[in-house]
Amino acid sequence: MPRIVDLQSRSETLKGVKLIMGEGLCSNIYVIGREKAVIVDTGVGNYANPIWPQLDIIGVKPENISGVVVTHAHHDHVSGLFIILEKSSPKVYLHRLDARYVATSINSTLINIDDGDVIETELWPLKVIWTPGHTRGGICLYEKNHRILFSGDTVFPDGYYGRYDGESARREIVNSLSKLAMLDVDILLPGHGMPVFKNASSHIRLAYENASE
Ligand SMILES: [Zn+2]
Numbered sequence: 001m002p003r004i005v006d007l008q009s010r011s012e013t014l015k016g017v018k019l020i021m022g023e024g025l026c027s028n029i030y031v032i033g034r035e036k037a038v039i040v041d042t043g044v045g046n047y048a049n050p051i052w053p054q055l056d057i058i059g060v061k062p063e064n065i066s067g068v069v070v071t072h073a074h075h076d077h078v079s080g081l082f083i084i085l086e087k088s089s090p091k092v093y094l095h096r097l098d099a100r101y102v103a104t105s106i107n108s109t110l111i112n113i114d115d116g117d118v119i120e121t122e123l124w125p126l127k128v129i130w131t132p133g134h135t136r137g138g139i140c141l142y143e144k145n146h147r148i149l150f151s152g153d154t155v156f157p158d159g160y161y162g163r164y165d166g167e168s169a170r171r172e173i174v175n176s177l178s179k180l181a182m183l184d185v186d187i188l189l190p191g192h193g194m195p196v197f198k199n200a201s202s203h204i205r206l207a208y209e210n211a212s213e
Contacts, residue, residue, distance in 0.1 A: 002049055004057060011187060011197045013146045016123050019195070020054045027077040027191045030150060033122030034059055036066040040141065040150050041191060042080030051083045062088035069119060071152025071191060072138040073098035081106070093119060095130060098137030113139065126150070131180065133173025134162030140180065147186040149200065155180055156190045159206030177208040
């Protein structure tokens with residue numbers, strides 16, 4: 001059973017945010033709030049990552065899920081959405097360039113998001129930053145006041161960044177990383193692995209330097 005981390009135990013800023021750690025090739029799942037929870041990424045939705053028991057343990061019932069944001073339409077981030085949709089009808093947020101891969105199979109309110117859009121949560125608003133490169137419609141989510149970045153597979157701790165395919169995608173990810181490197185970020189919540197809880201901007205700048213070499 002995937003590990004659930006109450007992120008408040010690591011940073012008081014993250015009070016009300018839970019992390020369901022991805023097992024194997026499964027994305028992290030972040031759960032923001034509880035009464036009107038917003039979930040960021042949904043994992044691979046296989047038997048090792050079944051989602052509902054974990055949401056039950058966190059205290060989030062199907063009717064409490066108000067939104068699901070998918071950072072990009074790779075199956076290890078989006079497949080768990082269909083397990084959520086078996087019991088719940090949240091709004092589903094995806095960038096239009098990635099939404100087209102799953103739109104026909106979503107029987108819920110699909111909202112195409114784009115750069116600069118704001119997604120409200122119980123805790124704080126999240127600004128959408130379009131960060132193509134890993135996929136065409138990849139996004140990150142930024143909370144300016146608390147300097148939090150949900151970074152999907154665009155950037156990871158310690159100077160790592162998302163895999164890309166081809167020269168134009170390489171230029172895109174370098175651009176995306178330069179955009180992220182200009183943000184003031186303390187807390188980095190990546191799509192895989194453990195988050196960074198302070199000075200995350202230095203990790204992002206390192207990724208930008210590594211990618212632009
Ligand atoms: Zn990915």
